[in-house]
Amino acid sequence: MKNFLLMSHCIFPTSNIIETADFYEQWMGFKAVMYLNAKEPHICVYRDTTEIILTKTNGQNVIPNRELYVLWV
Numbered sequence: 001m002k003n004f005l006l007m008s009h010c011i012f013p014t015s016n017i018i019e020t021a022d023f024y025e026q027w028m029g030f031k032a033v034m035y036l037n038a039k040e041p042h043i044c045v046y047r048d049t050t051e052i053i054l055t056k057t058n059g060q061n062v063i064p065n066r067e068l069y070v071l072w073v
Contacts, residue, residue: 008050013062017043017054024052 014020021043024030030045030052043054 008052010051011053011055013055013057013060015057015059017041017056020054021045 012020018034021030021032021034024045025032028047030047033044033046035042035044041056045052045054
């Protein structure tokens, strides 16, 4: 089978890294590796040549870049 996700390494903050990792595994075919005892707990999810790092927000609001930065055309 051909790889469809190619070499992306993103960091996604989320309020619940375990539920988010479960979603990626159940619905999108990723494999999760948990690093919950690390100094900064996180979960990496892998598929094809893609890695996504899920980090805890610790209650902070996550503001998308499209709202932080306005592109003037």
